[in-house]
Amino acid sequence: MAEAATHQEFDPLATGGTRRRITSKGIVYGALGLFALIYLAPLMIILLNTLRPLDDIVRTGFIALPEAETMSLKYWAEAWGTFCIGGTCEGVSRFYKNSLMMTIPATVLSTMFGLLNGYILSKWRFRYDGVIFGLITLGVFMPQQMTLLPWAFVLGKLGLSNSIAGLVFVHTIQGISFTTLFCRNYFVSIPDDLIKAARIDGAGFWRIFRRIILPLSPPIVIVTVIWQFTGIWNEFLFGTVFTSGANQPITSAIVAFSGSGTGERHYNVEAAAVIMAAIPPLIIYVLGGKYFVRGLTQGAVK
Amino acid sequence: MSSLTIKDLRKSYGPVEVLTDINLEAESGEFIALVGPSGCGKSTLLSIIAGLESVTSGEVRIEERVVNNDAPKDRDIAMVFQSYALYPTMTVRENMTFGMECRNVPKPEQKETVERVADLLQIGPLLDRKPSQLSGGQRQRVAMGRALVRDPKLFLFDEPLSNLDAKLRIEMRSEIKKLHQRVGKTTVYVTHDQVEAMTLASRIAVMFKGVLQQYDTPKEIYERPRNKFVAGFMGSPTMNFLDAKVVADGDGLGLTIDGGDGGVLPLPTEKAAGVKPGQAVIFGVRPEHFNPVHAHRGDPTARLKVLVDMVEPTGSETILMSSVAGQSVVASVEPDDAPREGEAVELAINMAKICLFDPATELRIS
Numbered sequence: 001m002a003e004a005a006t007h008q009e010f011d012p013l014a015t016g017g018t019r020r021r022i023t024s025k026g027i028v029y030g031a032l033g034l035f036a037l038i039y040l041a042p043l044m045i046i047l048l049n050t051l052r053p054l055d056d057i058v059r060t061g062f063i064a065l066p067e068a069e070t071m072s073l074k075y076w077a078e079a080w081g082t083f084c085i086g087g088t089c090e091g092v093s094r095f096y097k098n099s100l101m102m103t104i105p106a107t108v109l110s111t112m113f114g115l116l117n118g119y120i121l122s123k124w125r126f127r128y129d130g131v132i133f134g135l136i137t138l139g140v141f142m143p144q145q146m147t148l149l150p151w152a153f154v155l156g157k158l159g160l161s162n163s164i165a166g167l168v169f170v171h172t173i174q175g176i177s178f179t180t181l182f183c184r185n186y187f188v189s190i191p192d193d194l195i196k197a198a199r200i201d202g203a204g205f206w207r208i209f210r211r212i213i214l215p216l217s218p219p220i221v222i223v224t225v226i227w228q229f230t231g232i233w234n235e236f237l238f239g240t241v242f243t244s245g246a247n248q249p250i251t252s253a254i255v256a257f258s259g260s261g262t263g264e265r266h267y268n269v270e271a272a273a274v275i276m277a278a279i280p281p282l283i284i285y286v287l288g289g290k291y292f293v294r295g296l297t298q299g300a301v302k
Numbered sequence: 303m304s305s306l307t308i309k310d311l312r313k314s315y316g317p318v319e320v321l322t323d324i325n326l327e328a329e330s331g332e333f334i335a336l337v338g339p340s341g342c343g344k345s346t347l348l349s350i351i352a353g354l355e356s357v358t359s360g361e362v363r364i365e366e367r368v369v370n371n372d373a374p375k376d377r378d379i380a381m382v383f384q385s386y387a388l389y390p391t392m393t394v395r396e397n398m399t400f401g402m403e404c405r406n407v408p409k410p411e412q413k414e415t416v417e418r419v420a421d422l423l424q425i426g427p428l429l430d431r432k433p434s435q436l437s438g439g440q441r442q443r444v445a446m447g448r449a450l451v452r453d454p455k456l457f458l459f460d461e462p463l464s465n466l467d468a469k470l471r472i473e474m475r476s477e478i479k480k481l482h483q484r485v486g487k488t489t490v491y492v493t494h495d496q497v498e499a500m501t502l503a504s505r506i507a508v509m510f511k512g513v514l515q516q517y518d519t520p521k522e523i524y525e526r527p528r529n530k531f532v533a534g535f536m537g538s539p540t541m542n543f544l545d546a547k548v549v550a551d552g553d554g555l556g557l558t559i560d561g562g563d564g565g566v567l568p569l570p571t572e573k574a575a576g577v578k579p580g581q582a583v584i585f586g587v588r589p590e591h592f593n594p595v596h597a598h599r600g601d602p603t604a605r606l607k608v609l610v611d612m613v614e615p616t617g618s619e620t621i622l623m624s625s626v627a628g629q630s631v632v633a634s635v636e637p638d639d640a641p642r643e644g645e646a647v648e649l650a651i652n653m654a655k656i657c658l659f660d661p662a663t664e665l666r667i668s
């Protein structure tokens with residue numbers, strides 16, 4: 001970017017004699033490579049197990065390479081569409097759909113409310129706005145278990161128990177703490193003069209939001225979307241407690257089928273299901289990851 | 303007809319009063335400058351006129367209509383901010399049309415207006431750029447353009463030139479002046495630069511600690527400041543203030559500098575009115591009213607012997623940092639007449655231009 005020409009990265013490994021340079025590089029790459037290996041090993045093992053037939057896994061254990069003649073992708077298909085969970089043989093596809101039906105609306109709604117809250121709390125100051133902001137963000141630090149009972153009560157009263165709509169509701173409200181915190185802290189760096197100028201120009205609350213604030217928001221929207229999407233998708237406590245059977249999101253369903261049943265464990269199918277469940281947050285992160293850090297560290301207006 | 307009237311205005315933030323009893327009015331087409339040191343309440347006053355801040359008590363009228371409770375958009379004003387406040391995600395054109403869009407001005411008329419103003423300010427080629435692609439001076443022009451597209455009753459400027467470098471600032475200053483002569487709108491212009499105020503304004507309001515010190519024409523403010531603060535604030539280098547005593551001098555009165563050699567500076571009759579022998583006064587002389595005696599300007603009978611501590615040539619004039627009896631005296635003289643550092647020289651004082659202040663109240667006596 002623009003700074004690149006005037007700014008030379010400090011490269012500590014480029015100093016000293018040739019031998020020192022080689023050894024220090026070796027140590028750095030070796031150590032980091034080792035950590036990466038440790039961190040990525042479980043993923044590798046699970047991935048390999050999705051390709052192996054069950055008897056092979058049982059015979060040689062988890063940690064082994066698939067054999068060329070027996071390896072197959074059919075366990076993926078089975079996990080997706082035909083595997084029997086709780087007496088229904090439809091695989092994880094329907095839970096996958098549940099998860100999408102839960103995560104997408106909850107992400108969109110909590111992000112929208114967060115943008116609006118952040119806009120109000122940073123640009124339309126009122127008496128005790130600081131207190132209200134503090135109360136909203138208290139939710140960030142509240143342990144999830146503590147909210148289980150109150151939520152169960154509320155969902156029951158609203159008639160949303162054991163429904164995806166109920167989970168959307170819970171995740172939206174819970175998520176507002178985070179999104180409000182992010183958006184408000186981002187918006188305070190937008191100069192107040194912009195708002196004043198817009199007010200003199202004759203723009204009202206919503207027009208300023210739409211024409212001035214929102215166009216400046218993409219970096220923070222990316223942050224909240226990644227945060228909310230991965231958080232809600234991966235969450236399983238609420239899913240497990242508030243839904244059951246066909247209404248569960250995929251995380252809870254996987255816990256249910258891998259923990260249940262007296263029959264033999266289908267490790268290969270389970271492994272495929274687990275990886276499938278991990279894909280959407282991964283996609284989101286790969287697509288938006290580089291904007292994530294930027295959005296968190298950069299102000300709204302350079 | 304007066305187009306802006308401010309009556310007994312007060313503003314407090316909680317227990318802190320930041321504006322006290324402000325009274326101001328501006329004739330239609332006038333250019334008013336609000337000056338004062340940082341934190342004196344200039345921006346607050348401007349925001350109140352704009353409707354961005356509420357008043358605690360008092361009245362703001364625009365063209366005889368009380369606007370205390372009107373929203374900014376209903377006051378028919380345009381404002382240029384110190385930070386320019388250009389909408390960063392909009393092009394220059396969109397920045398200029400945003401206000402018209404809010405007021406539902408038809409598209410063809412918007413286009414016409416933008417073109418007219420772009421012509422006036424010579425920003426035509428910039429219309430499709432974003433603010434981040436403009437230089438400081440260009441942003442400044444666009445900010446003015448955004449104000450000019452709306453033909454308001456009142457223009458408000460909050461230190462519009464303070465982010466520009468010295469040369470550009472002087473250029474834009476004369477451009478604003480030309481623009482005002484052309485557009486002829488009532489303008490309130492906040493600045494802490496007294497030169498800007500002197501050159502642009504038809505009247506200057508000098509503020510200090512939330513109190514309006516003096517509201518007058520630039521000439522009056524400069525020559526007949528109401529008090530010591532105004533005298534010291536307007537003019538650069540600042541006016542010298544010397545502790546002195548009034549003494550009898552022949553038929554008339556004169557001054558002796560406290561701790562000096564007892565030499566008497568004769569007071570002209572119009573300056574002697576209002577003081578009596580023995581009275582302690584603060585003797586105010588502007589640097590340019592000193593001259594080396596040999597240069598034969600001013601009243602050669604009023605002479606002050608000073609010790610030159612330092613000489614600062616600026617090119618067009620030379621500033622002498624000197625002292626008399628422990629009180630510092632700054633004089634500006636022709637470069638050719640300048641003495642050398644460490645020299646003791648006699649300076650003639652143009653006594654017709656001096657000011658006398660009451661040491662207790664700091665108000666000007668004569």
Ligand SMILES: Nc1ncnc2c1ncn2[C@@H]1O[C@H](COP(=O)(O)OP(=O)(O)OP(=O)(O)O)[C@@H](O)[C@H]1O
Nearest residue numbers: 315318320338339340341342343344345346347494
């Ligand atoms: N929201 C606020 N709450 C409390 N005090 C405030 C607030 N806004 C301004 N002030 C105080 O009011 C006084 C006047 O501020 P103002 O911004 O009008 O000064 P100014 O004359 O424009 O100064 P500058 O030349 O630095 O811009 C200052 O002392 C400031 O601290």
Ligand SMILES: [Mg+2]
Nearest residue numbers: 344345346460
């Ligand atoms: Mg200010």
